[in-house]
Amino acid sequence: MTPEHVAAWAATHALSPLQIDCAVTVMLKILDGKCKMPAQEKVVMALLYDRIKHLPGQLLDHSVHELIESARNADDEALKNLIYEKRLLAETAISRPVMKSFKAMIRAEGLLPAKTATDSED
Template structure:
């Protein structure tokens, strides 16, 4: 998959605001170093985030996007701690069933490998 391929996937499968929030939460988890996805899946999720970052979310706001931008530019330990705190907060406002449904949907609709063990790829 390429960044253009992910953008095409998003065009064919527009995300609901709650799914945009899930994408943002996964991006935070990638940036704080706690994401257990394979490196190739992390790249796809980063491209997904880039493709939907301007779409409306349900609960996560522009401040979260600004933090992600800063963390991508300055990936040091103090920034990682800020991202960690924001990620934990994000995970408290997104219900577990919503996140699990999102992860299942992106696998079922072909963004990520549906054959990969989802427990190992827990984001």
């Protein structure tokens, strides 16, 4: 999937503030190394994050974006630990059903490929 495809998808799929929080949480999970998505899906989610990071979330404040930007540009153990802590807080704030619904929606709407029976959850 190309950056242009992700941009077009984002332009035609208005995400709710809670879905914005879900996308940010996935980005945190990618950065702390706990995301089990295939590498190409991680790239797509990072591209989606770049498209929505300016939009307001419902539960997460804007300071998380500064942290994400720092973590993307540095390989620092203390920063990784902070990302991990922020991700845990985000996952605690967002219920599992909400996160699962977000992931199902982005698959159903064609941003990511449909899951198969052998795919693991991320």
